[in-house]
Amino acid sequence: MLEINNLVVAYGGIQALKGINLSVEQGKIVALIGANGAGKSTTLKSIVGLVKPVSGSIVYEGKDLLKVSTKDMVRHGLTLVPEGRKIFPDLTVLENLNIGAFCRSDTKDINRDRDWVYELFPILKERNWQLAGTLSGGEQQMLAVGRALMSRPRLLMMDEPSLGLAPLIVKNIFSIIREIHEQQGVTILLIEQNANVSLKIADKGYVIETGMIKLEGTGQELLVNEEVKKAYLGEAH
Template identity: 70%
Template sequence: MLEIKDLHVSYGGIRALRGVSLEVPDGKIVTLIGANGAGKSTLLRTITGLVKAESGSIRWDGKELRGKSIDRIIGEGIAMSPEGRRVFTDLTVLENLKMGAYLRRDKAEIELDVNWVYELFPRLKERSWQLAGTLSGGEQQMLAVGRALMSRPKLMMLDEPSLGLAPLVVQDIFSIIREINRQGVTVLLIEQNANMALKIADLAYVLETGNITLSGTGAELLANESVKEAYLGKRR
């Protein structure tokens, strides 16, 4: 389980996170919704060590992550697919996937995991020798998720996986998120498409200006009138 308690993060005097506390239970899909600038991406970047917290605790399976190096955090079984995909455009699909396994030394198992990713994303297998920069936006998103999976994570964090994608591609991405979870990977999902995210979430949180203001099951937040008004495009 990932346990975050009273986490405070500041950027140049601006408080990005103001005492955030939440839990991500093993084997569940947990989603975090909120407006742009609420601090969602900052939270993920702090968990992975890219951003340093001022105070608070980030515990994973009982171990404190705060202050650990990025490679140590990855080694603990945490991976992130970042906002904007960030694929290596001048490398092939296969080379990108193998970059996700750069901390691993088990070559035979790496090959098995490449094939696992290809089973999840058949389109990537078809384009394995294509340069990542020539893929469509949806294909690049699949590659970013597949690359993160190559570290064999216990916890997969996804930052805006549907951003800028066509509706049919978004459906595919969310189907894959469900399948990844069914295969034993815990998921922490940040997503602007609150309707889709809440439908697949076991547990959900609302983050507003650096504070958790609401939590519950995905179904509970879908039915919440304030959530409907603020994030689902519905009016009372």
């Protein structure tokens, strides 16, 4: 579904990505884990066109993403939940959700998907007319995910969904991510520092360090990998 080949990205002559290769198979959850500054967000920014690579290719369902506009990406089913939520604080919950459907025209389908979002996140229905900026951090993350779902994505990319959230909220968010995947068959690319929660739900995982993919395998394989356990799971052996 998504293929990244030999991707090189540089900032001011310093390579942030050093020829990485990564693939996301349709219908799977894939996690890209690594420390802060390892190149996770740069990878994501390259996919959505915020950063122009020096070389390499990014292909989504046969389309060269380096030649596709952001709006066309959404039309083709590729959607991002950005780091830090990036909700519209001065708009209501409902208005934020409606913005997620900006590329769609069928009102009946849009209303049906909004009802589904409210089923996933009942608190959003309760807060329907509340300004998004007054929501808690966890509620804003739920709104960011719900807004992305309103575009009816086939590939949902999530940048640090656990960032700044309490452990109980993180557990709830990741439970819902799994539910989205299972109910709708949405393919998911997770960009995360929290290796434990992301690898537990991932079909496949990649470990990125200093702009290079160091390890890859199934989520379960990486969870028991000694290098991963020592570096990312707080286990010394």
